Amino acid sequence: MNKKIARTTVLVMAALLALAAGVHFGQRGLGGPWLAPAAKDASALLAVALPDIEGREQALGQWKGKVVVVNFWATWCAPCREEMPEFVRVQAELGGKGLQFVGIAVDQADKVQPFAREIGVNYPVLIGGYGAMELSKAFGNKLMALPFTLIINRQGEVAHTQLGPLKETQLRAIVGQLL
């Protein structure tokens, strides 16, 4: 257990260090003033591996080439929970076209599992713990609040960052252009 946490921490730290070590930071066009200039290149994020709710380690890189929606969330965050059924719907509908949602929970596995089952999550939910909050910060979530969502295009670039709920119409519009 502790070994797994230590390993996860090391992986997240490695990704953060890679990012800090010189990946260029570009201004994102979307979002408000609370979004810091974030890395345009998502490769540091795609280099991260975290355990899923079954405890299997999942590398985000396995979805490179798809349009990846990375959603940072937590069970203690009501607006996060509220928007997830929408993600389940969109995943079911557009997964075949190359859309891949990935949830990263700033939370503990025993809290995430029941909720993920309850809403029938049909995409990987990874357990990031508090380290995931630092990871999201590196991609513009300077307030370290949730939900925070990144949309990564097929080239592995951050196409959109969103602090706060992502409305379904907005999500479909952005994703529709990238698929």
Next chain:
Amino acid sequence: MRGAAAAPPEILEAERAFALSAQGLDPQTLSVRFEIADGYYLYRDKLNFSVSPGNLAAPIAPPGKIKEDQFFGKVETYRGRLQMELTLDAPRPGSAVTLVVESQGCADVGVCYPVQRQTLAVPLPRPGERPAPLVEAAPRRKSWFN
């Protein structure tokens, strides 16, 4: 900032949304205050206080406003000003205690902050003295990307 079609409302840092201060009222009593910005709220059941040295005599937060949450059921929340007194288990005249406050809240626009853990060094007056100066919470620790 460019790009946004309609400027959404600004979202505050947690420390500004939930501005914390404390004051030693007498050798055994602290006053703790949150000034909660409009459009933000704190959860009562996520509030936690501790001091060192010593302990607090059963800190009880005042009742909040009941909010029916679709996920969490009936929850109590605070808006505006939250002020409460904390009693130490023993008087500590003329010394200072380290107060640790944990809180968690959200903004109505649909974002939530993780638990904030803030530490304040709160001086206590001697018997008969005026209350000690107000102490405001220190800014959040610097992280790797600040």
